[in-house]
Amino acid sequence: MRDEKKTNMNSYPNAPLLSVIIPVYNAQDVVYDLLEDVRNQTFTNIEVIMINDGSTDNSGEICKEFTEKDSRFIYLYQENRGVSDARNYGISIAAGYYIAFLDADDRIPLNRFEIMIKIMEDDKTIDLLLSRYAVKVENGEFPYSLWQSEARGKQSVEKLIMDFARSMTSFYYGAIWNKLYKRDIMEKYNIRFEKSVSWGEDLLFNLRYFEHVEYCYFMTEETYYYCYTDGSLLSDTSIYEPQIDFIRYDRIIELGERLEDEQVHAAYVKEADRLLLNQITRRMSLKASGKKSSDAAYQEFKDYIQAPEVMAFWEDEDNDRYKNVRVFCLIHKLTKKRQYRLVFHLFRLKEKLKKNRVNGVLFKLFK
Numbered sequence: 001m002r003d004e005k006k007t008n009m010n011s012y013p014n015a016p017l018l019s020v021i022i023p024v025y026n027a028q029d030v031v032y033d034l035l036e037d038v039r040n041q042t043f044t045n046i047e048v049i050m051i052n053d054g055s056t057d058n059s060g061e062i063c064k065e066f067t068e069k070d071s072r073f074i075y076l077y078q079e080n081r082g083v084s085d086a087r088n089y090g091i092s093i094a095a096g097y098y099i100a101f102l103d104a105d106d107r108i109p110l111n112r113f114e115i116m117i118k119i120m121e122d123d124k125t126i127d128l129l130l131s132r133y134a135v136k137v138e139n140g141e142f143p144y145s146l147w148q149s150e151a152r153g154k155q156s157v158e159k160l161i162m163d164f165a166r167s168m169t170s171f172y173y174g175a176i177w178n179k180l181y182k183r184d185i186m187e188k189y190n191i192r193f194e195k196s197v198s199w200g201e202d203l204l205f206n207l208r209y210f211e212h213v214e215y216c217y218f219m220t221e222e223t224y225y226y227c228y229t230d231g232s233l234l235s236d237t238s239i240y241e242p243q244i245d246f247i248r249y250d251r252i253i254e255l256g257e258r259l260e261d262e263q264v265h266a267a268y269v270k271e272a273d274r275l276l277l278n279q280i281t282r283r284m285s286l287k288a289s290g291k292k293s294s295d296a297a298y299q300e301f302k303d304y305i306q307a308p309e310v311m312a313f314w315e316d317e318d319n320d321r322y323k324n325v326r327v328f329c330l331i332h333k334l335t336k337k338r339q340y341r342l343v344f345h346l347f348r349l350k351e352k353l354k355k356n357r358v359n360g361v362l363f364k365l366f367k
Contacts, residue, residue, distance in 0.1 A: 016047040016072070018113060019096030019183065023051045023086035027104035028058040030227070035066050037107055039073075043114035048073045049090040054080030059104075084193035084201050091186060099183050101176040107136075107225040116180045119217055126154060128209065128216040129180035130172070133224040148172045151218040160216050161259055165271045168252060169279075171226070174203040178224050185212050200244045207251040211258070242307035245279045273321045280313060281327060281347075288347035301344045305335065 020038055024031055038048050050063040050073065066073040078089060087101060098120060102108065116129055132148050147167045151159065164173050172178065185191065191208045193201050252272045259265040287301040304310060313319075314328075314335040322328035334343050 015095040015097070017045040017096055018043070018047070018098045018100060018117060019090070019094035020046055020048045020100050020102060020113075021051070021087055021090035021094065022048065022102045022104055023053055023083045023090070024055060024059050024063060024104045025053040025080070025083070025086075026055050026057045026059060028055075028062060030105040031059055032062050034102060034104055034107060035063070035073075037110065038102070039066065039070055040110050041113050042111045043117055044072075046072055046113065047094070047096060049094060050075050051086040051090050052077045053083065053086040054078065082195065084195045084197065088192045088195070091183075091192065094183055096183060099181045099186065100179075103177055103226075106177065106227050109223060109225075112223040115221060116219070116223060119219070120180060123154065123215075123217075125215050126217045127182055127185060127213040128160075129219065130216060131178045131180075131219040131221060131223040133171070133175075133178045133226055134222050136225055136227045138227060146171070149218055152220060154215055154217050156215060157210070157213050157258060158260070158264075160210060160213060161255060161268065162264065164210070164255075165268050168271065168275050173206060174200070175226075176202045176205060177226070179206070181209060185209065188212075197244060197247070200248060203248060204251060207248070207255055210255055242283075242304055243309050245276060245283070246309045246313075249276045270321075276313075277322060277325065277328060280310065284343075284347050285351055288344055289351035297348075298341060298344050301347070302340050305340055305343065311335065 022031075022034070022038075035048070035050070038046075048066070048070075050066070052060045052063060052075070054077075060075075060077065063073075063075050067075045074093075076089060076093070078086065091099065098117065100113070100116075116131065120126055120129055130149065135146060147170045149163050149166075149172055151163050155163075167173065186209070189208070189212050191205065191212075193205050197204060249272060252275070253269065256265055256268045256272065259268055283304060284301065287304055288297060290297050290300070292300065305314070314331055316332075319328075319332075322332075330346075331343055334340075
């Protein structure tokens with residue numbers, strides 16, 4: 001018998017109000033705890049869709065155990081095709097009015113969905129819910145920004161976009177697990193995760209969804225515990241594809257078209273331009289300063305700078321957006337002359353100066 005204190009807001013008696021989608025891959029050491037968090041939620045009108053993405057450990061058996069003791073749990077299996085494909089599989093069979101995504105190695109408070117669903121049900125004009133989160137670092141250091149929005153309560157899409165512009169690479173906007181979505185928006189506009197992208201797919205999904213939001217709601221509560229380990233997916237830079245920054249940039253620009261004020265829109269585009277330049281130079285810095293030997297690092301650096309999108313960016317003669325940016329002008333001239341090794345050593349030296357906290361001219365050039 002279920003706890004009588006649990007809440008069942010059954011506004012949609014023929015279907016669960018909420019679909020919780022959880023892709024699972026080789027998570028036998030952690031997935032049980034998350035599934036217990038979900039099973040013991042104070043809000044009960046849910047279905048829990050677990051997609052085993054070809055795990056080779058005992059993850060599938062753990063998921064199956066939950067289907068045997070709780071009819072709300074649904075187990076799906078597919079050959080390993082990646083997290084985006086797994087989430088899309090979950091969306092395709094979801095019946096809930098709302099959709100939430102969780103990662104198998106994280107945790108959630110037991111009242112998470114009760115709080116979130118109440119806000120959405122009290123005001124049906126809200127298309128998106130954003131909550132705060134906590135980060136639990138099990139080993140190593142968390143290498144990403146912990147910025148979270150200071151916005152509060154119900155806001156227009158214009159406020160959402162302008163707030164997003166303050167930290168376009170933040171987990172707060174890039175993640176999917178701190179949000180609650182409406183399934184009908186996903187279906188109406190065919191919003192799905194891009195299977196061809198293995199890094200940054202969550203933000204691309206969010207940017208598409210944001211395009212169709214009229215009102216959102218910023219929560220003050222923390223409703224997600226992100227568990228980070230030094231060996232997690234986020235610490236693996238080998239999965240990065242050069243085109244992702246350009247795909248993201250195009251999506252960001254498309255979203256900005258919803259801003260009606262010309263000055264606000266211009267400021268937004270300027271911030272997107274700055275982000276693109278910073279991301280590209282950051283990739284080059286990482287490749288130049290990696291742990292590989294100098295020759296191996298140079299080859300990886302050269303492969304990146306010769307990627308069609310990256311080459312076109314640096315060689316663009318009419319790129320007025322960056323013509324007054326020192327680092328752009330320098331690399332623009334060197335790449336046109338195919339001086340890749342010189343560019344490589346400039347970035348390598350820059351990283352050494354940075355590590356030694358030397359504020360020389362070269363270091364300032366890249367700031």
